[in-house]
């Protein structure tokens with residue numbers, strides 16, 4: 001195992017791949033979006049979802065002004081939207097008209113969600129923390145949008161037989177999971193109380 005004390009030399013991609021969020025922001029008439037790989041869910045009750053955004057981003061100003069955002073998740077078919085909003089700045093262009101990115105209205109907040117998202121959160125910013133060279137915007141989730149067919153009806157988790165999320169590997173590389181093995185490892189499985197049941201999606205050997 002290599003050990004590196006300087007993150008720039010190691011790169012900060014060891015924990016990737018992640019599904020990047022396209023974070024849409026609105027303040028007054030101004031609309032912008034950026035790609036965010038640095039995000040996290042923080043709480044169930046209240047439901048909190050946070051995104052880390054650098055102050056140099058144009059969208060940062062709109063987050064501060066507008067006080068809300070939507071976090072949108074896209075399939076591999078729409079990887080172009082992530083790459084586009086993640087490598088251009090709203091300071092110079094309107095990304096939505098320039099790249100023909102379609103939105104639909106949110107139900108609680110003013111900031112729209114992406115038409116092509118398979119899931120999205122409507123968030124109202126409740127807290128902000130400066131974390132080094134980024135600011136963590138903590139949003140309270142006011143509504144969840146999701147495509148029914150992309151999620152398992154019972155467990156509510158993504159159904160990878162029906163949805164192929166765009167995953168970010170770092171350094172402008174994206175991947176799709178084309179085949180996968182899936183296993184359930186709940187308490188019953190660990191303690192041996194459930195035996196011999198083949199799980200959904202688990203490949204036969």
Ligand SMILES: Cc1cc2nc3c(=O)[nH]c(=O)nc-3n(C[C@H](O)[C@H](O)[C@H](O)COP(=O)(O)O)c2cc1C
Pocket residue numbers: 020032033034035036037038039052053054056057058059060082083085086087088089090091134168
């Ligand atoms: C896949 C990907 C993930 C990114 N993740 C973040 C992030 O978590 N936080 C951040 O501040 N910038 C992130 N960026 C960079 C911004 O998306 C990028 O600087 C964008 O152009 C900012 O647009 P704006 O100037 O219109 O706000 C990411 C870029 C890409 C391509």
